[in-house]
Amino acid sequence: MEVGVPRKRPKGVLAMGWAAVEAAAKGRTEHAPTSADYPETVVRRTSFLAGGGHGWRISAIETPRETPPPWKIVVITGAPSWAEYWAETLAELPPDREMIVVDRPGYAASEPLHPVTDIRVQAEALAPVLKAARGQKVLLVGQSYGAAIASIMADQNPGKVAGLVLLSGFFGEAGPTARWLLDLGGKALRMIPKDLRHAVIEVTGQKPQLRHAKRALGRLNIPIHMIHGDKDDFAPLEVAERLAEETVTRRPIRVVRTEGADHFLNDGPAEILLEAIESCIPHKGPAWTFRWPKLPALWAPRLPTTASAA
Incomplete structure (x- = not known):
């Protein structure tokens, strides 16, 4: 089946928020169902x-592969947790990679209907997604609020994760746009759709739990990568860099600043994000250097020629 030109999903926080309201009003769990844009083979x-014995059914989107490729990329999304916004990235994934992106507990089509505010319970519930085929390695990507959860997942499942990526990680301190939205959401908590309500509840209660994520990072003996836009006004880069500097880890955290990029790195061209993720996978043979390509001025993230390491 030939893949047509997919519809563009809403981009920008206001457009995404309105899409959530519209989906809730129409009783949909997906804002723009992936099945309408891509065949199930893609x-x-x-x-x-x-x-953890919770009995919840967790929804996700994935890239089907007849033969398991060498690497499986597992993405734990942020708050709100909407896997469908990764659909374009999954569709561009090369055949020698596999990806699965989850709707975390309490979001979209995933159970339960109430918010799961404990990040350790979230990590426990999502652990089955780390299952890999024989000989296959897992690169675990935690996006935004999902970064702390992914850190705990990697620690709770020794031997199952070969590398950890903290993508636009949110660590307890909101930037100006996020603070405005949290304040607005808090005042309208009873009126906003379930997923937005759960996001406000989760984010406002995360900071006291970060000790669990920091403890997990300190115990890990796998490569840890931190990819963050320097224009992120939701989860400030400075907060993420401070975490990398202050957390005592068994291996240095590789910090990559993406110049010109905001919080929603998966909103940019799919090939750019995939190259950034691919740079976190070790390659045999001659040394391989990742360069962030130049883009038009409208949205132009790029990596510096040398990445800073904490």
């Missing part, structure tokens, strides 16, 4: 039973 919905 991107498909799947689900799995949550770990």
